[in-house]
Amino acid sequence: MRVQATQRDDARAIRDEVRDIARDAGRDPDAVRVLVDLVTVVGQDRRSAQERLDLLEELGGENGGLPEGALTHVGTAVDLADLLEDWFDAGAADGFTLRPASLDTDLRAIVGGTVPVLQADGVFRQTYPGTTLRDTLGLPRPASRYAAAQ
Amino acid sequence: MTTQHRKQIHLGVHFPGVNNTTVWTDPRSGSQIDFSSFEHLARKAEDAKLDFFFLAEGLRLREHKGRIHDLDVVGRPDTLPVLAALAAVTDRIGLAGTINTTFNEPFELARQFATLDILSEGRAAWNLVTSSDAFTGENFRRGGFLDHADRYRRAAELVEAARTLWDSWDEEITADGRTIPRGAHPFEHTGPQFDVRGTFTTPRSPQGHPVLFQAGDSSDGREFAAATADVIFSSHPAFKDGQAFYRDVKDRLATYGRDRDALKIIPATTVTIGDTPEEAAEAAREIRLAQVPGVTAIAFLEQIWGRDLTAYDPEGPLPDVEPDYDNQAITRGRVRHGDPREVARQWRELADANRWSIRELVLQLTSRGGFVGTPTHVADEIDRFVQEDASDGFILVPHLTPHGLDDVLDRVVPLLQERGSFRAEYAGTTLRDHLGLVRPGVPARAVA
Numbered sequence: 001m002r003v004q005a006t007q008r009d010d011a012r013a014i015r016d017e018v019r020d021i022a023r024d025a026g027r028d029p030d031a032v033r034v035l036v037d038l039v040t041v042v043g044q045d046r047r048s049a050q051e052r053l054d055l056l057e058e059l060g061g062e063n064g065g066l067p068e069g070a071l072t073h074v075g076t077a078v079d080l081a082d083l084l085e086d087w088f089d090a091g092a093a094d095g096f097t098l099r100p101a102s103l104d105t106d107l108r109a110i111v112g113g114t115v116p117v118l119q120a121d122g123v124f125r126q127t128y129p130g131t132t133l134r135d136t137l138g139l140p141r142p143a144s145r146y147a148a149a150q
Numbered sequence: 151m152t153t154q155h156r157k158q159i160h161l162g163v164h165f166p167g168v169n170n171t172t173v174w175t176d177p178r179s180g181s182q183i184d185f186s187s188f189e190h191l192a193r194k195a196e197d198a199k200l201d202f203f204f205l206a207e208g209l210r211l212r213e214h215k216g217r218i219h220d221l222d223v224v225g226r227p228d229t230l231p232v233l234a235a236l237a238a239v240t241d242r243i244g245l246a247g248t249i250n251t252t253f254n255e256p257f258e259l260a261r262q263f264a265t266l267d268i269l270s271e272g273r274a275a276w277n278l279v280t281s282s283d284a285f286t287g288e289n290f291r292r293g294g295f296l297d298h299a300d301r302y303r304r305a306a307e308l309v310e311a312a313r314t315l316w317d318s319w320d321e322e323i324t325a326d327g328r329t330i331p332r333g334a335h336p337f338e339h340t341g342p343q344f345d346v347r348g349t350f351t352t353p354r355s356p357q358g359h360p361v362l363f364q365a366g367d368s369s370d371g372r373e374f375a376a377a378t379a380d381v382i383f384s385s386h387p388a389f390k391d392g393q394a395f396y397r398d399v400k401d402r403l404a405t406y407g408r409d410r411d412a413l414k415i416i417p418a419t420t421v422t423i424g425d426t427p428e429e430a431a432e433a434a435r436e437i438r439l440a441q442v443p444g445v446t447a448i449a450f451l452e453q454i455w456g457r458d459l460t461a462y463d464p465e466g467p468l469p470d471v472e473p474d475y476d477n478q479a480i481t482r483g484r485v486r487h488g489d490p491r492e493v494a495r496q497w498r499e500l501a502d503a504n505r506w507s508i509r510e511l512v513l514q515l516t517s518r519g520g521f522v523g524t525p526t527h528v529a530d531e532i533d534r535f536v537q538e539d540a541s542d543g544f545i546l547v548p549h550l551t552p553h554g555l556d557d558v559l560d561r562v563v564p565l566l567q568e569r570g571s572f573r574a575e576y577a578g579t580t581l582r583d584h585l586g587l588v589r590p591g592v593p594a595r596a597v598a
Contacts, residue, residue, distance in 0.1 A: 002097055004037045004070050011036050011071075011092035033137055036093040039072040041101045042080060042109035049074045056101055066101055077113025084114070085123055159536045159572045160416055160543030160585060161563070162202040162246065163195040166551050171420070171518075173440040173549050180551050182226050185235060187552040192236045195243055198559040199573050201584045202244030202275060203236065204363075204383070204545055205229050209250060210286045212483035214449055215458065219481070221446050230262050237270035244581030246275035246363055251304060252282065253290040256311035256344055263360040264316060264352040272356030272580030277363035277383060280305050285482045302366070302374045304343045309362065309378050311339040311346060317593050319354040329356065335595065358590040361581050375413065376402035380587050383545060384417040387519040392417065392540030414542040414585055420520030421546060421558045427523050434522040437549050438513055447512040453481040454490050454497070464509040468501050528558075529565035536571065 001018060005011035011034075019029035041056070043049030053074050056066065066072060073080050087093045100106030118124035129135050165188060166172040173179060180187050192203040207229050212219040229247040236245055245266065249259060259276075267274035280301035281287070284294020296304060320332035331353035338347040364371065364379035367386075375382045376399060386395040400410045422437060424430030442450075444464030452459050455469065456477030462469050473494045501511045521528045535541050548554025566572035573584075582589050 001032060001034050002037060003034060005092075006069070006071050008087055008090055008092045011087065012090060015092060015094070028140075031139060033094040033139070035095045035097045036087065037067070037070040037099060038084075038096045039066050039070050039099045039101060040080060040106045040110065041066075041072070041074045042077050042106050042113070043074075044076070046075045046079075049076070052102065052105070067099065070099065077109045078117055080110065081114045081117035081121075084118065085121060088123060156569070156571045157537055157542075158586070159532060159566060160201045160414055161198075161572065162204045162244070162416065162543070162545040163191055163200060163555055163559075164204045164206070164418060164545045164547040165191055166206075166548060166554075171441060171547055171549055172551055172554075173437065175440060175443070176550055178550055178553060180553070182551055185232075188232055188236055189239050190552040191548075191555065192240050192243060192245075194556060194559055196240050198563045199567075199576055200243060200559075200563075201543070202246045202273075202581060203233075203240075204246045204277070205232060205248060207248040207250065207279070208483075209253070209281070210289055210483045212481065214481045215452070219449070219483075221449055230266060233266055233274070234269055237266065237273065240270075240273075242273070242576045242579065242584075244273045244275055244361065244584060245270055246277055246361070246581075248277040248279055248363075248365075250286075251278050251280055251308045252296055252301065253287070253292070254308075255346075256308050256315065256339070257346060257348075257350075259308070260312040260315040260350065261352045263312075264355040267355035267357050267360050268353070272582070274355070274357065275361035275363055275381070275581055277365060278305055278309065278379070279365055283483070302370045306374055306378060307341045307343040310341070311344050313359060314339045315350040316354065316359050317590075318350045319592070320595070321354045321358075321592055329354070329358075354592070357580050357582050358592075361585065361587065372399050373402060375399065376408070377406045379413060380582075380585065381414045381416055384415055384541075385518075386417050386541075387419050389535060389538075389540050392535060393538070396539050396541060411586065412588070414587075416543045416545055417541050418518075418545040418547050420518060420549065421528055421555075421562065422520065422522045423525050423528055423557055423561060425524065427527065430523045430527075434520070438517070441549065442509060442513050442516060444509055447509040449481075450512045450516070451508055454493050456480050456490070462508065465507045468498055468508060468511065525561040525565055528562050529569070532562070533566060533569065533571050 003011065003014050003018075005014060015034040018032060018034055022029045022032045041049050041053045043052060053066075060066070073083055084096060088095075098106075098110060100110070115124060119126055125136075129138075132141075134141050166182065172182075188205075195203055208226065211224055212222060218224055229249055233245040233247045247266070249262075251259075263274055263276050282294065282296045282298040282301045287294035287296075314337050318337040319334050322330045322332055324330065334349050334351075334353075336347065336349055339345070340347075361380045362378060363381045363383050364375040365383040366372070366374065367384065372382075382399060384392075384395060384399075386392045396415050399413065399415060403410055403413055422430055422434040424433050447464045448459050448462065451469070454473055455471075456474035457471070457480075459469055473490060475490050478490055497511060497515070500506065500514070501508075504510075504514075506514065521531050523531070532544060536543060546555055546558060563572060567574045577583060580589075581587075
């Protein structure tokens with residue numbers, strides 16, 4: 001489930017509620033992954049990131065700017081790793097849907113600077129655990145209702 | 151002989167769908183589901199510079215005597231995602247997909263085919279088929295809602311609506327011939343089948359409109375094709391019959407203000423080659439026997455007999471019992487053979503006159519002709535059919551998935567290229583380029 005929240009405590013409240021509802025519905029709460037939307041503007045330092053954000057807002061015009069209401073990180077790749085870990089450790093998110101403000105620039109910074117930190121800290125995979133998206137998200141594969149009869 | 155004087159042959163490959171053309175019992179037979187099977191045939195055909203890859207569709211698993219008919223293909227993936235995936239692993243070959251016009255909305259189909267055309271950079275084709283079969287319709291919200299007589303009316307209106315949507319975007323043609331989609335205009339289509347208005351969300355695609363194939367053979371189907379289609383996927387593999395069909399359909403084009411070259415007639419055919427004529431004939435006979443084992447022959451007969459015939463020997467004479475004409479729903483999801491009394495009478499007459507066993511009768515009835523011989527002979531025949539207007543080319547149907555056409559592509563196509571009847575290289579990038587079809591422009595619009 002994708003959620004939008006700008007405050008960690010708000011995200012945690014949403015995630016707790018989703019897990020409660022899943023439990024009440026007879027589901028394993030871990031079978032529902034709550035992913036927080038996160039807009040990124042990643043730079044070498046905080047100032048260069050802020051400068052790019054200013055430029056994007058200048059260019060963006062009425063609809064072309066960054067999404068409103070979503071958590072936004074403006075800073076370095078390592079700071080981004082710290083933010084992700086902080087929200088994750090606090091139970092505010094099972095993961096994140098990253099929305100790079102500049103696809104190429106941000107993606108490079110995240111892959112080159114953020115992911116290695118998360119891997120070193122042991123909170124992100126080094127290799128894919130399996131082949132399917134369910135494997136990657138750690139979700140069980142639904143059984144066929146006829147499986148027992150085979 | 152030079153290329154200019156020869157009519158150019160158009161060739162496609164057919165990825166096997168339902169029916170008993172494919173010999174699934176052959177150990178070389180691969181998956182009809184794995185992407186690698188689709189990829190092999192598409193890339194192999196592209197290496198040979200073929201016009202297009204063709205994908206059939208089945209919307210309900212066939213049933214026979216109340217059970218899934220598992221002598222045939224059971225299950226396959228959806229047409230459009232397969233073609234979209236193929237667009238990523240091929241560069242030039244056209245990608246033709248069969249999608250039923252009875253159960254879908256013009257907005258979604260227009261979007262999907264325009265998207266495929268964008269992803270493939272101008273290689274999309276839509277094979278329009280119709281169905282009024284309630285058994286297939288059960289899978290859909292409206293069920294078997296459409297009268298048989300209305301199936302082409304709906305198809306024609308669906309195409310008209312789809313074209314309205316494709317034409318609702320402006321485009322600019324650059325000096326170097328590229329087209330760039332520009333703004334969208336509101337669209338509106340009102341008719342007995344569809345009543346839709348809004349704005350279309352998919353930009354004008356490289357071909358303007360995807361190429362339209364049509365496969366119906368009835369008079370209504372021919373008329374619909376003459377009015378609407380770019381390609382007819384026909385079933386007239388015999389020479390004289392092919393010429394008659396060709397003339398009939400091409401003669402209908404003038405009524406719609408269309409050029410005789412604006413509609414290509416491309417029947418399906420099988421090809422069996424061998425180093426000698428005898429070797430090829432023997433291989434063809436073996437394939438036919440494998441396509442129609444005894445159990446398949448009995449099941450085929452049961453469709454008309456309407457009763458269980460498993461006690462009969464497929465190598466023996468036709469059953470002495472009369473068909474049960476009240477039980478014609480024994481097979482579901484298959485095209486009907488016509489009036490069962492008349493069909494049964496004809497079959498008995500044929501079998502008696504020729505002293506055919508059940509299996510031999512079914513072998514003869516399900517024979518689709520096809521080219522059999524040395525590579526040179528097959529190339530001669532394909533070329534003769536096209537040069538003498540029995541067709542504009544062929545869709546090659548393999549008996550094995552996915553390697554069944556490898557030998558034809560490797561050994562027959564080069565001979566056609568040598569004699570200048572088939573391209574040695576792609577001249578253009580889009581399927582319209584390959585087929586020699588004009589790209590539709592956007593209609594003139596009043597300036598708002």
